[in-house]
Amino acid sequence: MRTVGSLLSRIQAHPALIGAALVLVMLLAGFVGWRLTGGGEYVAPTPTTAPVVRADTAGARASLDQLVTGVRDGAKPDGDDASSVAVRNAHAIGLEDVTARYLAEAGNVEQDGSWTADVEMSWRTPGDPALTEELRVGFDAEGAITGFSAPQGTRMPLWLSGPVQVRRSGSSLVIAQASAEVADRYAELAATAVTQVRKVIAWDDPRLVLEVPATGLDAALGAPQGTYTAVAAVTATVDGSTKAGAPLHVWVNPGVIGDLDAPGAQVVITHEATHAATDAATNTRRPMWLIEGFADYVALRDTKLPLSKTAGQILAQVRENGAPDHLPGKAEFNTRSEHFGAEYEAAWLACEVLAEAGGEQALVDLYDETGRGIPLEKSLQASFGFGVDELTARWRTHLSDSAR
Incomplete structure (x- = not known):
């Protein structure tokens, strides 16, 4: 008959026995508990592990391909899902050269199979060069697109942010997350601004693009929260660079300009149109x-x-x-x-x-x-x-x- 001391000596001499000893102790403890409570036949518990949920990357790539094909082929989906809304926005704006390349998961896959991935997206607004951004795209368990977002410091394009109203004229393009009535107002402001600027300076081929995000300017411009809270509008390059000749758009803060009367709002838009007409955002000499x-x-x-x-x-x-x-x-x-x-x-x-x-x-x-x-x-x-x-x-x- 081995003593407790001899068992301890064997365990200490052979570290590999430690794990086995711990299992034995746990089983004995369970057995004693069963005996004390007067249970029936004792069955040792079976360890359980949560099933591994994997991202349906093949489905996600297929959904991205479907979005790109929808834009290219001119399809006009009726659904309210994020992909259908993006396709309709792209058609209304006239986007071209839209691409979407799946990169990698951005975090863990949820138990319901949903996840977020980094996706490289490119597109071209009429009159602009192609723009490429690395965005975040949400997918459900089947790989269907559930939404779009942008990492901190990256601009969130309006056409992927929800339904937009689009107004075009020969000299202006308005993209607004707003009602039809409000979009009409911005179109009038833009047209008047072009006329006013051309009275003072030569603007032979005027092109004024207004973007009006519903939630303010910070996310649209990839800026820290609160940066543009009090700013009515900002003229900036579409890619966030300061490269000379880079196309300029005017981003409008509806929370500020919406509180202005008609003359005040017109002053803001004409001011920004002057910047756009003279490349003020990229020319730092003045x-x-x-x-x-x-x-x-x-x-x-x-x-x-x-x-x-x-x-x-x-x-x-x-x-x-x-x-x-x-x-x-x-x-x-x-x-x-x-x-x-x-x-x-x-x-x-x-x-x-x-x-x-x-x-x-x-x-x-x-x-x-x-x-x-x-x-x-x-x-x-x-x-x-x-x-x-x-x-x-x-x-x-x-x-x-x-x-x-």
Whole structure:
């Protein structure tokens, strides 16, 4: 008869026996419990494991192929599923060269068989080069598409975000997650903006694209939450780059512009149209005050509103603190600035000072020359006969006089 001590010695001498010993102890414990409770025939429990659920990648690839084929062949599905909505949106916008390439699962497969995958998608809006983004696509157990999303930092295209209203004209394209009535309003704003811009600058082949996401600008532009909460609209390249010549679209924040009256909304869209017409998002040669001030000059050119409406914020600051000692720069044009808005008014008044001093064409020439890389001081002297210091002095005087 072996003693407990001898058993322990054997186990310690042979580590492989440890696992077997643990199993034996567990079985004995179960047996003792059964005896104490007076159970019937004892049956050792059978270990159970959850079944492995695998993604139906073949079904997912087939669904992506079906989406691409639907866009290419002109089919118009009637369903309300994410894939059908995307196909209808693509037709309405006129997207071309749509592709979708399955990459890999983005996380675990759920017990119901659903999962999310990284998918490389490409498409081309009329007039734009092809755009490629790595997006997230949801699939159900059979591989059918359940939705689209974008990783943080990636722009979420409207045509994959839900139903859109599309309005086209010879010079504008509006893509809006909105009602038909609201889409019509944006189409009118866009058409008027093109007309107003062409009164001031040469825009021989105008093309203005407005994108209006229902949930604001942050997700649409791949920005951290809160970046564009107070911004009415933004003009940016379609691919998020700063490459010269990259196509520009205007993204509109309905939560801000929707609170504006008709003249105010028109000023916003015409301002952004000026940026689009002059490649302002990719041309960084001009000083920031001239970029923003000139856009407001074009937008406010035909308005009859008083300065209390068009420059109320900056004039209030001048009354309280006096005129600024320098023209606004990049630091002042911050979407999170406490005085966001006043900087634009200040920049506009600087352009008003220039237009009054030398005429509108001289201002347009200054804008064009600085965009070509001619230094601001040199261009000012050539067109107006004075430099930055004199402009700043005249601007400060204008602010002080207007604030009285």
